[in-house]
Amino acid sequence: MPLQPGDRVALLVPGSRTYVDVVLSLLAEGVFPIPLDPRLTAYERERILANLEPAAVVTDPADLPPLVRAGRPLPLGRPMHVTSGTTGTPKGVFSGLLATEDATALVAEERALWGFAESDVNLVLSPLYHSAPLRFAMGTLLAGGRITGFDADGGQPAFDPGRITTVIEQERPTTMFCVPAHLQRLLAHWDEHGTPDLSSFRLVAHAGAACPEALKRRVIATFPAGSTWEFYGSTEGQFTACRSEEWLERPGTVGRARPGRTLHLDDDGQIWCTVPPYARFSYFNDPVKTQAAWRETDAGPAFSVGDLGRMDADGYLWLDGRREDLVITGGVNVYPAEVESTLAAHPGVDDVAVYGVTDDHWGQRVVASYVGTATAEELDSWARERLAPPKRPKEYRRIAELPRTLTGKVRRRELAR
Template sequence: MTDIPYGRQLTDLADNDPDGTALIFIARDGAQTSLSWCQLEQAANTWGRALRSKGVAFGDHIALCLPNSVELVNTVLAAWKIGAIPIPMRWDLPDWEQQRLLEVIDPAFVLDGSTAGDLQRAAATHSDAPLPVVVSPAVNGICSSGSTGLPKIILNTSPGVWTPASSLPFMAHWTEVCQPQTILVPAPMYHTNGFIPLRFLLGGDRLVVLEKFDARLFLDAVERHRITTFTATPTMLSRLADQPDVDQRDLSSIEWILQGGAVMPPTLLHRWFDLLSPEQVVLSYGMTENLGLAALRGDEWLDHPGSVGQGFRDTEIQILDDAGDPVPTGEIGEIYLRAPMTGQYRYIGGAPPLTTTADGFTSAGDLGWLDSDGYLYVADRRTDMIVTGGANVFPAEVESALIDHPGIADVVVIGLTDPRWGRRVHAVVQPSDHAHPPTADGVIEYVRGRLAAYKVPKSVEVVDEIPRTAATKVSRSAMVQARGG
C-alpha cells in the first residue's frame, strides 16, 4: 500500500519503533523535551478524542494560535487522526488582526494559551488506543495577507495520505540521502517552511524543533543532536554565519541544507559554501499554493550565479509578458509554473484565484527571466517593484548589494512617494554596531559602484531593528504606510 492515511502511518511508526526518539523540542531557555514514537501516537489519539469532545468533527478547521511547542505538534497530529484540518496562525498578532483571521478560518476549535491546558487535561481522560482510520480532506491551511493586506487562508487541498514521495528529500534528486534524517526546524510552524517537516516526521524522520529561532541555540542543537539537514531563510543563514564562533562549531553531521523564502545574496551563499560545500547547499523557489518548484544545487549555482534553478519534479516554467505571450530568453516577464501539484490549493476568505493560462500555467505575480539553459532568475514580486523616474527597480537586487556593507546587519528597500521621481528608492538599514551606525552618504557611496545609478537609494534610514516576523519575513507595505506611503 503506497497511500497511507496520516493517522495510520503514525500508528505504524509507533508499532515499528515504539521507544525511538521522534521529536525533540527546545524551548527558548534551552530546556529540552523528548518524545518517542509511542508517546506521539498515544498523544495523537488522546488529543484527537479530546478534540472530538470539544465538538470538532471530520473536515472542521482547527486554528492553532501557539508558538512552536509540543502542544502544537500534538494537536496537528490529533487533527489528522480525526480528519480535521489544522491551520496554524501567528500567535503574536494584535487582537483585532487575530479576530479578523479567525473570522475567515471559522474554526471549530482554537488552540491558544487559554485553551491548551484544558485540552491537555481533557486528553488525559481519554483512551490512547488507535482511533478509527480516516483521511483529512485537506492537509492544512497557511495564513497569508498577501500583497493586499487582506487576510486569506491558503488551503492545501491534498488529502491527508502519506506516500514515499511525501518524504523524499530535495537532495535525493542529486545524490543518495541517508534516512531517517534528523531535521532541525528553526521556522515557526505557521510558515510553510516550519509546517512541512511534520510531513517528513510521518516518513520516519526525527524532528528537532526550536520554539523560536536563535542562532546560538541552533548551533548548539546541530552539535548535540547531530542534525543532518534543515531549511532556513537567508536572514537565518546570515545570523548563523555572523556568530563569532561559527567556524569552530562542529557542523560535520550536516549532509545538506535547503535555502528558501527569498533570493540568497551571493556573498552569503559563498560563506555557506565555505562552511559546508557547494554540493551540500540546495536553493529552491516555490510558493505555498503548490504551483510548482525550481531548484538547484550550489555547484550548479556557481555555473549559473543568481539562479534559483530549473523546473523541479516535473515543473514547467514559462516567462510571459502582460499580453500572455512568451518573452525572449533573458528578458524579464511574469513567472508562470505548471506541475503535477498545480491546482492543489484553495483560498478561504474570498481572495480571487491566481492567474492561470488556458493550458494550465499559473503565476503568483513574481517577475523573472530564463537563461539559455532554462535556469530561472527571480527579479522580485510585481507588487514590490519600484517605478522610479519611469525605470523599474527590484528591491531584492538593491538589498543584495547593500547587505555586503560591513556596517549593515539587515536591510529592506522600499519605494516612497516622491514629487520628482514618483517613487524614490529608500533603504531602511539595521546597523551591525548600533554605537557606530553607517552614514546615509556612506551607504549610498558604497552601493553606487555596485548598481546602475537609477537603482541607488535616494535616501537611507537607520533603525534599531528591521521589523521581521518569526519566519524572518517583512511587510514592505506596512513599512511604506508607516512612512507616509
C-alpha cells in the first residue's frame, strides 16, 4: 500500500547496510520506521504493534530494497524506537513530523557533537534495531561517510571479536559505538592474539550499561588519546556526553548536559532534562504516559525517564541508579514486569519476581525467583517460546516466599543480594 507522511513501518528484519538506507529513506518521506528485534516471538510482536498501528510490517529482507530512495535527503524525524519503561508496557517514542528547520537542526546537532564527516568510517557492532548504533550509522552516512562491519552480502553478523579485529585491520574505521560487553570481549581477544593498530579511531563511544572502572581505564589506555567517550541517555533522548579525560578527573561521572540541554534534579534526586523543540517526544497513542514524562521548568519543558542521580557544582552528573526495576544486560534494557507477567502465566508458578544480579561479562544477568511447583527446566522452555533471548532469565531460583514491603512491593534488592 502507498505510504503517507506520518505512517509507520515496522522493521522486523536483521540489520544490514540496506536497513540503514531504508530507515533514512522512510524518514526523508516523513514515514516513521519502527526498528524491532527480529527474534521477537509472535506474542511479543502482537503486543508491541497493537498500539502502534503500522501501515506495513516488513519481515522479509527482500522487501527492503524497494523502499530505498536515491541520495541522502533530510530525515524529517527520528525512528520510532519502542521502550517498555518500568511498567513493562511497550511504548513507541514518537518525535512527530519535523519542520525542515527543526529537522536540519537535529542532524546538525549530532554532527556538531560527534564530528561526523565525509572521511568517517563507522564500525557497526550492535544490532541496528537499537537506537544508538542506528543513530551513529545514520549520522555517518548523512555526513557523506560510510559504514562497515557487515558481511559480503551486506548483512550484519553476530558480534565476534576475531572478525571485528579483522575489520579494524582492513577497513581502518574512524568511529564506533559499543557497550562495555563489546569492549571486554575485544580486550580479552587482543590479550590472547595481539592488539591491532587502533590509530585510525578518532571516536569510540560507549553507553548502555555501567562500565567497570578497571575496564574503563584499560579502554582509555588502549585507544588513541582523546578518542573515548561515554554518554548517558535513553530511548527517549540523550542527556550527557563525557570525554574520558573528564572522567579521569571525576571517576564515575557520565558527564555534563549535552549542548542545547540543561539538567536538574528534583527533591528525590530524579533527573530531568530540557531539550530543544526538535528533540522532544511523545509516547505514541498514550497521552497519559506522555504527560507523566514531562514537566514545565524555568528552562522550558523537561522530561524524565525516572533515573536518579546527583550533580556537582560544575554540572557533572553521577547516576545513583537506573530506574529501580530496570535490568541492563549487555546494553539491552530488560523490564522485569514483562518477564514476570510471562512467567506468572505458567500453571506451576504461584508468585514470581525478576531482577538483575551483577555479572562480570554482561553487567547484569536476568534472574527469576519464584514460588511454585514448576522446575527451572520447565520455566526455561516456557520462556523460550515467549520471550526474546535477552529477556529470558539465565537463572531460576525456587523459594518458599517472596520478600515484600508492607505495601506488597517485592524487595528485589534483597533477592539480588
